[in-house]
Amino acid sequence: MKFEGGCYCGALRYVADGEPVLKGECYCRECQYISGGAPQLFLAMPAGTFHYTQGTAKTYSRSDLEHPVTREFCPECGTHLVTRRPDMPLVILKVGTLDEPSLFGGPQVAIYTCDKQIFHHMAEAVPAYEKMPVQ
Numbered sequence: 001m002k003f004e005g006g007c008y009c010g011a012l013r014y015v016a017d018g019e020p021v022l023k024g025e026c027y028c029r030e031c032q033y034i035s036g037g038a039p040q041l042f043l044a045m046p047a048g049t050f051h052y053t054q055g056t057a058k059t060y061s062r063s064d065l066e067h068p069v070t071r072e073f074c075p076e077c078g079t080h081l082v083t084r085r086p087d088m089p090l091v092i093l094k095v096g097t098l099d100e101p102s103l104f105g106g107p108q109v110a111i112y113t114c115d116k117q118i119f120h121h122m123a124e125a126v127p128a129y130e131k132m133p134v135q
Contacts, residue, residue: 003043005098007079011055014081016093018049023104027120028112034071034080039120041095041104042083050082050091057081109133 001020006013022044031040057072070084083092095104107126114130122128 001103003045003093003098003103004100005081005093006054007074007077007081007097009074009077009079011076012052012057012074012079012081013054014050014052014093014097016043016045016050016091018046020045021090022109023107024109024111025107025122025126026111027114027116029115030069031112032115032117037117039110039116041107043093043095043104044088044090045093047084047089047091050093 001018003016004014020043023042024044025039025041027039032038034040055074058075059070059072061068061070067086069086071080072082072084073080079097081094081097083094084090085092095101098104107123110122110126110128111132112130113122113128116122127133
């Protein structure tokens with residue numbers, strides 16, 4: 001399957017060609033910062049399937065954490081497109097940046113529900129984990 005997308009202003013474009021390893025929603029506090037308060041919907045794609053076709057992303061990693069993730073975003077409009085974890089060869093692609101978000105289809109799992117807010121609503125049929133499920 002081919003996923004194409006980009007940022008809000010159009011300066012960054014990407015393609016990810018392949019099958020998602022996981023489709024989910026993350027309720028962690030960090031994702032709430034990025035989203036403005038909501039959980040993040042994501043596709044976890046093998047890193048080799050993803051590349052930028054236009055523009056260069058700006059990156060950010062927290063310096064106060066032992067194993068921080070790297071967040072990639074548009075230097076022009078600030079749209080957060082992907083997250084990369086140092087312990088996983090995956091690109092965590094943000095569903096809202098897809099040209100066709102309907103390709104997501106819905107989450108297979110909800111993670112970091114320990115940080116879920118009272119105003120967040122989860123589908124009952126989706127398996128939920130307080131942290132990351134054991135791999």
